[in-house]
Amino acid sequence: MKFLCVPCDTPMKLQTVVPPDRGSLSVVYSCPACGYEMAMLTNAYETQVVQSLGVRIGPADAPAKGDGKCPFPGMIPAGDGTAEHRVGEPVPVRWTVAAQARLANIPEFVRPMAKTGIEKFARDRGALEVDETILDAAKDFFGM
Amino acid sequence: MKGYHDIVGDGGSRILEQVAEKQNRIADGLAAVRHLVAVGSGKGGVGKSTLTLHLAGALRERGLRIAILDADFNGPSQARMAGVQDAVFVPGQHRMALPRTVNGIAVFSMGSLVPESKALDFDSAAHGDSHTWRATKEFALLGEILASSEWGELDLLMFDLPPGADRTVQYADFLGPRTSFVLVTIPSEVSRGVVARSAAALLARRSPGDGGAKGPNRILGYVENMSGYFCRDCNAVKPLFPPSRNRFNEADSQPTLEIPCLGTVPFDPELARHCDRGMPFAALPDTPVRRALDHVTQNLLDSLS
Numbered sequence: 256m257k258f259l260c261v262p263c264d265t266p267m268k269l270q271t272v273v274p275p276d277r278g279s280l281s282v283v284y285s286c287p288a289c290g291y292e293m294a295m296l297t298n299a300y301e302t303q304v305v306q307s308l309g310v311r312i313g314p315a316d317a318p319a320k321g322d323g324k325c326p327f328p329g330m331i332p333a334g335d336g337t338a339e340h341r342v343g344e345p346v347p348v349r350w351t352v353a354a355q356a357r358l359a360n361i362p363e364f365v366r367p368m369a370k371t372g373i374e375k376f377a378r379d380r381g382a383l384e385v386d387e388t389i390l391d392a393a394k395d396f397f398g399m
Numbered sequence: 400m401k402g403y404h405d406i407v408g409d410g411g412s413r414i415l416e417q418v419a420e421k422q423n424r425i426a427d428g429l430a431a432v433r434h435l436v437a438v439g440s441g442k443g444g445v446g447k448s449t450l451t452l453h454l455a456g457a458l459r460e461r462g463l464r465i466a467i468l469d470a471d472f473n474g475p476s477q478a479r480m481a482g483v484q485d486a487v488f489v490p491g492q493h494r495m496a497l498p499r500t501v502n503g504i505a506v507f508s509m510g511s512l513v514p515e516s517k518a519l520d521f522d523s524a525a526h527g528d529s530h531t532w533r534a535t536k537e538f539a540l541l542g543e544i545l546a547s548s549e550w551g552e553l554d555l556l557m558f559d560l561p562p563g564a565d566r567t568v569q570y571a572d573f574l575g576p577r578t579s580f581v582l583v584t585i586p587s588e589v590s591r592g593v594v595a596r597s598a599a600a601l602l603a604r605r606s607p608g609d610g611g612a613k614g615p616n617r618i619l620g621y622v623e624n625m626s627g628y629f630c631r632d633c634n635a636v637k638p639l640f641p642p643s644r645n646r647f648n649e650a651d652s653q654p655t656l657e658i659p660c661l662g663t664v665p666f667d668p669e670l671a672r673h674c675d676r677g678m679p680f681a682a683l684p685d686t687p688v689r690r691a692l693d694h695v696t697q698n699l700l701d702s703l704s
Contacts, residue, residue, distance in 0.1 A: 256409065256412075256414075257403055257406050257409050257410055258410060259400065259401055259406065261400060264400055264401055266401070266406040266408075266410055267410055268410050268411050269409075269410045269411030269412050270411075275524055278524035278525060278526075279524075282412075284410060299524045299525040299526070299528075300525050300528065300531050300532070302524040302525070303523050303524045303525035303528075303531070303532045304531065304532050304535060305414070306524065307532040307533075307535035307536035307539055308414065308417075308418060308535060308539055309421070309536075309539030309540070309542065309543055310413075310414050310417040310418060310421075311417060312412065312414075357490040357491070357492070358490050359490075360490045360491060360492070360493055360494055360495060360547070361488055361490045361494075361495035361547060362495065362543050362544065362547050364512070364540075364543075365488050365495065365512065368487070368488070368511075368512050369487060369488045369489065369490065369495075372487030372488075373487060373489060376487065390489060390490060393487065393489045394489040394491060394496045397486050397487045397488075397489055397496070397498050397499075398489075398496055398497075398498065398499050398505075
């Protein structure tokens with residue numbers, strides 16, 4: 256979708272995107288020639304159709320908000336490793352910065368399950384930190 | 400006043416660019432894959448998934464590098480059948496490493512992520528109106544899996560498609576003309592009729608020169624699954640479906656599939672048991688069923704060469 260400032264005959268530029276509120280996105284465009292601003296307010300169908308494309312909505316330099324998250328959070332067991340350790344629960348496992356960075360190479364919806372599985376793999380080998388060596392060992396192990 | 404096509408870019412949202420970037424990432428990830436083969440039907444319950452896994456096993460036995468993408472997100476069965484239900488996806492240096500079967504077939508199946516007791520459901524702003532967006536979401540998910548998986552150098556990437564003649568064509572549209580199709584039927588008029596529709600729909604996709612969008616996909620042929628029943632007690636294949644009859648009770652010709660037949664595979668309860676337990680193709684005993692699968696595999700390879 257493109258927006259044109261009719262009096263100036265100038266393409267409008269995307270300014271801000273407000274994250275969905277009750278299924279509606281507020282997308283503000285402005286005319287670089289006259290400064291006129293307008294907001295496009297989507298209904299839930301429009302919001303969902305665009306989100307279903309799996310794209311990021313917003314200016315390229317804006318931080319991602321509300322997109323790219325797990326699309327089916329109710330079904331995949333969470334395991335972000337941030338919970339406090341309670342008696343009877345598995346010992347928390349740390350992730351090195353390099354290992355965390357590699358985690359970003361897999362789709363968001365796979366991460367909770369991957370993280371839980373890799374942490375268990377580490378614990379089973381007596382490691383309380385996931386580093387790249389553990390990741391490579393897990394890759395060899397699960398790749399059989 | 401300027402029209403849509405007079406304006407370069409979209410003012411900053413970069414939706415089309417992002418879609419194009421993902422398509423480039425998919426093409427990049429699949430660059431070292433020699434053949435993309437989708438196993439579809441149109442009809443459900445004809446054994447697409449079983450056949451996909453066993454063909455993959457037979458191809459693997461020939462020393463080929465094989466991966467399966469279980470594209471049936473709503474009814475994934477490859478995870479269980481391939482024995483990777485409890486496997487873990489591990490981040491590689493650039494993409495996601497896939498779990499492998501004991502005989503070395505890489506498998507992506509939603510069955511490794513979503514427990515069998517739960518249905519696949521997406522978080523959505525349009526609550527209760529999934530018919531308006533769900534197919535788009537599923538194809539975006541397929542794209543994400545294709546783009547982010549470590550396929551590496553493969554001889555074949557096989558897609559296990561969901562049922563539905565319309566879905567088969569949607570997958571052809573999405574995967575593009577590089578993907579060849581194998582259609583699976585069973586010897587019933589109903590099944591052959593549905594598969595004939597799928598074949599017709601695929602063949603109707605026109606080339607770009609004829610005004611079509613992306614060009615035609617090759618149909619390598621069809622496999623008639625459950626073509627008889629293998630009785631281990633008699634060591635013989637017996638009929639499973641009655642001969643086809645028309646309304647005058649005369650022997651009737653079944654709907655014609657005007658594509659090559661890659662072979663017929665008898666039904667074997669032992670094969671189903673193997674699948675439920677995630678046992679590899681190599682563990683199959685030498686029976687007429689295994690020989691039939693080998694025959695189909697050879698025909699599949701011949702059709703690709």
